[in-house]
Amino acid sequence: MPIITFVARVSDGMLLVASMESIGDANGNLDTYKQQAKQIMKRLDQRSPTKCSIESGAYTFQWHSYLIQEGVCYLTLADRGFPKRLAFLYLEEVHAGFVEELERDSGNNWRDVVTTVARPYAFIKFDKFIQKKRKEYADPNSSQNMHRLNDDLADIHNIMRKNIQEVLNRGERVEHVSRISSNLADRSKDLKWGAKKLRLQAIYRQYGPIVAVALFVLLVIYIKFF
Numbered sequence: 001m002p003i004i005t006f007v008a009r010v011s012d013g014m015l016l017v018a019s020m021e022s023i024g025d026a027n028g029n030l031d032t033y034k035q036q037a038k039q040i041m042k043r044l045d046q047r048s049p050t051k052c053s054i055e056s057g058a059y060t061f062q063w064h065s066y067l068i069q070e071g072v073c074y075l076t077l078a079d080r081g082f083p084k085r086l087a088f089l090y091l092e093e094v095h096a097g098f099v100e101e102l103e104r105d106s107g108n109n110w111r112d113v114v115t116t117v118a119r120p121y122a123f124i125k126f127d128k129f130i131q132k133k134r135k136e137y138a139d140p141n142s143s144q145n146m147h148r149l150n151d152d153l154a155d156i157h158n159i160m161r162k163n164i165q166e167v168l169n170r171g172e173r174v175e176h177v178s179r180i181s182s183n184l185a186d187r188s189k190d191l192k193w194g195a196k197k198l199r200l201q202a203i204y205r206q207y208g209p210i211v212a213v214a215l216f217v218l219l220v221i222y223i224k225f226f
Contacts (some may be wrong), residue, residue: 001078001079001082001136001137001138001139001140002021002076002078002090002134002136002138003019003021003030003076003077003078003079004018004019004020004021004022004030004033004034004037004075004076004077004080005017005018005019005074005075005076005077005094005134006018006019006021006037006038006041006073006074006076007072007073007074007075007094007123007126007132008041008072008073008075009071009072009073009100009114009115009117010041010044010045010046010048010071010072010073011045011071011115012042013038013041013042013043013044015038015041015119015120016072016114016117016120016122016123017098017123017124017126017127017135018121018124018127019120019127019130019131020034021134028112033077033174034077037075037077040054040075041075044073048083051088052191053084053087055080055160070111070114071093071111071114071123072098072113074091074094074095074098075091076090076091076094082140083140083149085149086137086145086148086149087139089137089148089149090133090134090137093133094129094130094133097126097129097130097133098123098126098129101123101126101129102114102123123169211213
């Protein structure tokens, strides 16, 4: 289930909303994971990958900056066994609800409000919506969530996967991660085109001789009778 959910401004990593599930943490790691999440958000910029899953200990960080071009990052911490696709569907609903609430309060100027707000946790009242959604997504095997997964057409292979050590301890810059994402997309296109060519070659080898013989017979008939 989603345990921690953060909504932050990408430009400076300032938290706009923080929502957490009250759970036992026998290993005392939850505070560490929260600090890692904050560090991750501070490293984001406008060139960051729009979707990324970052492994950290017994949990998996999954962040979805669905509208990163408008300066908002949505991040959740979930159990390692929680389906990644479901985590991103959860984040998409959090995003949609956040924008809807801002539009209700500020109209079309909601982007300016997000950009200029100076107080952390300025939209903490949105926590009520997040709590509601977290309950809906708590059980990945519920009929509602199974239906969500069946309806989801997102390509999970396009979501970047990183280790927390790569992002934090090695000081890897986000622009480098973005280049990796771009290269992976290009390689994916090349592989798809290569597979298409192989299929065409197989069809040609299988049916080419038959088509050639048929054309030859038709040519002979045409010359002989016409």
